[in-house]
Amino acid sequence: MPALRFRSIARVSAVAIASVLAAGLLTSCASEPDAIHPTAPATKGKETPKPVAPKAEDPPASPEVSAPEEPAAPESPAFDRAAHSLDDPNSIWVIANKLRPLTPQTYTPGDLVVPNVRNTNGQPLRQVAAGATEQMVAAAAADGVAIHLVSAFRDYDTQVSIYGSFVANQGQAFADTTSARPGHSEHQTGLTADFAGDDACTLDTCFADTAAGQWLQKYAADFGFTMRYPDGYEGITGYFFEPWHYRYVGVELAQEVKAQGMQTLEEFFGLPAAADYAG
Numbered sequence: 057m058p059a060l061r062f063r064s065i066a067r068v069s070a071v072a073i074a075s076v077l078a079a080g081l082l083t084s085c086a087s088e089p090d091a092i093h094p095t096a097p098a099t100k101g102k103e104t105p106k107p108v109a110p111k112a113e114d115p116p117a118s119p120e121v122s123a124p125e126e127p128a129a130p131e132s133p134a135f136d137r138a139a140h141s142l143d144d145p146n147s148i149w150v151i152a153n154k155l156r157p158l159t160p161q162t163y164t165p166g167d168l169v170v171p172n173v174r175n176t177n178g179q180p181l182r183q184v185a186a187g188a189t190e191q192m193v194a195a196a197a198a199d200g201v202a203i204h205l206v207s208a209f210r211d212y213d214t215q216v217s218i219y220g221s222f223v224a225n226q227g228q229a230f231a232d233t234t235s236a237r238p239g240h241s242e243h244q245t246g247l248t249a250d251f252a253g254d255d256a257c258t259l260d261t262c263f264a265d266t267a268a269g270q271w272l273q274k275y276a277a278d279f280g281f282t283m284r285y286p287d288g289y290e291g292i293t294g295y296f297f298e299p300w301h302y303r304y305v306g307v308e309l310a311q312e313v314k315a316q317g318m319q320t321l322e323e324f325f326g327l328p329a330a331a332d333y334a335g
């Protein structure tokens with residue numbers, strides 16, 4: 057009964073694909089881009105640069121200390137773009153994208169901890185990002201905005217499995233629009249988190265317009281996070297709009313990027329656009 061057998065195989069395949077998709081969503085940001093609706097219309101325009109908030113680390117003026125050799129109105133020191141490596145996977149400034157795999161590609165951070173916040177998948181972050189996440193979630197809560205962690209660190213082997221499933225079921229071309237190749241995922245740095253609020257827009261572009269999404273756009277930089285895949289910059293980042301996907305880079309860089317009105321780390325550091333893999 058060939059017809060029956062064909063239907064049976066087709067049904068099994070459909071179930072297998074559905075399982076992979078479901079697994080992808082559950083491990084979350086399994087897909088990278090996590091975009092479930094890659095063709096969703098743009099909902100957010102480019103942000104206009106906002107006034108720079110005073111930096112917490114700015115030392116208070118101390119009139120008692122006299123420094124006669126200094127000019128009356130010293131300029132603020134230029135931002136040091138070489139303060140941290142962009143290549144070392146242990147650097148808080150490491151840039152991972154479709155043209156910049158982590159080296160080694162099997163990199164795993166040595167200081168992963170599970171942040172003490174509501175955490176859907178229980179995934180860890182590097183210590184510094186976990187601490188920043190705890191502070192940021194607490195600050196949002198103090199403003200009456202609930203934010204929690206959906207997805208954080210994913211290791212190389214997990215990405216091999218997720219990406220491989222997409223390739224096996226839907227082919228490499230499709231897989232590359234949906235899932236990061238192993239070694240190229242920002243989540244593997246342990247510095248990247250997907251956040252959600254208490255509403256129905258989890259891992260959806262409409263998150264940008266929720267209270268949690270709006271709060272993050274306003275304050276994430278003050279905790280060292282930058283939205284990594286802004287709307288309309290897929291030609292540079294390689295990924296469609298992901299208003300939930302934030303990368304920890306430290307307060308200094310996050311605030312500088314924002315102060316300059318820059319939208320992507322690639323542009324800030326003058327790196328090549330990474331719309332697609334080199335080969």
Ligand SMILES: [Zn+2]
Pocket residue numbers: 085090207243248249250300301302
């Ligand atoms: Zn993500």
